[in-house]
Amino acid sequence: MEFTQKQNIQMIAALLILTVITQAIYTALYVAASDVPRHWLWGLEGLVFVLLCALAGSALVQAKSYALGFSAIFASALLNIVQVGIGLTQFGPFREAAQGVEALAPAAGSVVALSFFIYNAAKILLGLSAVVFGKAISQMGSKAIGNLTLFVGLAAIVTNAIVMMFGRIESIPSGATGVAATLLLAICLLKLRLED
Numbered sequence: 001m002e003f004t005q006k007q008n009i010q011m012i013a014a015l016l017i018l019t020v021i022t023q024a025i026y027t028a029l030y031v032a033a034s035d036v037p038r039h040w041l042w043g044l045e046g047l048v049f050v051l052l053c054a055l056a057g058s059a060l061v062q063a064k065s066y067a068l069g070f071s072a073i074f075a076s077a078l079l080n081i082v083q084v085g086i087g088l089t090q091f092g093p094f095r096e097a098a099q100g101v102e103a104l105a106p107a108a109g110s111v112v113a114l115s116f117f118i119y120n121a122a123k124i125l126l127g128l129s130a131v132v133f134g135k136a137i138s139q140m141g142s143k144a145i146g147n148l149t150l151f152v153g154l155a156a157i158v159t160n161a162i163v164m165m166f167g168r169i170e171s172i173p174s175g176a177t178g179v180a181a182t183l184l185l186a187i188c189l190l191k192l193r194l195e196d
């Protein structure tokens with residue numbers, strides 16, 4: 001089965017929007033301190049990232065332009081597969097071990113820190129892609145959405161880079177800027193006009 005570049009880009013945009021929705025649900029559950037199991041949500045995200053990786057890779061090899069933007073989406077999806085995998089397979093066992101053996105608490109914390117480091121790296125890549133496609137859309141005439149996407153993409157790069165360098169800083173809205181950049185990136189991809 002072969003998809004055209006336009007179909008690839010539309011599916012990438014749809015999957016990016018789905019990741020925004022899943023992150024909004026996860027955040028709502030976290031804020032509400034809900035005991036609803038989240039493994040199903042992480043599993044769904046894992047599947048979305050696998051598909052996103054394949055489609056972005058396909059778009060990258062078909063691309064006549066915007067290679068940097070597509071490669072950033074591809075690499076981000078690949079990193080997110082690893083990040084979700086760590087969350088699904090390592091968080092629970094390390095948390096249980098740390099509850100039983102207090103000396104293991106730093107190891108459990110390091111697994112969580114690694115997961116967030118990967119999460120922030122993936123958000124930097126999505127910010128970079130948002131810059132690429134925001135600039136492209138702006139040059140195509142949609143200046144408002146293009147420039148907004150470019151600006152939010154830069155904010156995602158900066159905030160997530162700060163958190164990667166200095167550790168989790170609650171006052172830095174790295175996740176929020178990354179999610180906003182992802183949504184705007186998806187909108188730009190849907191508006192993208194391809195060269196013949």
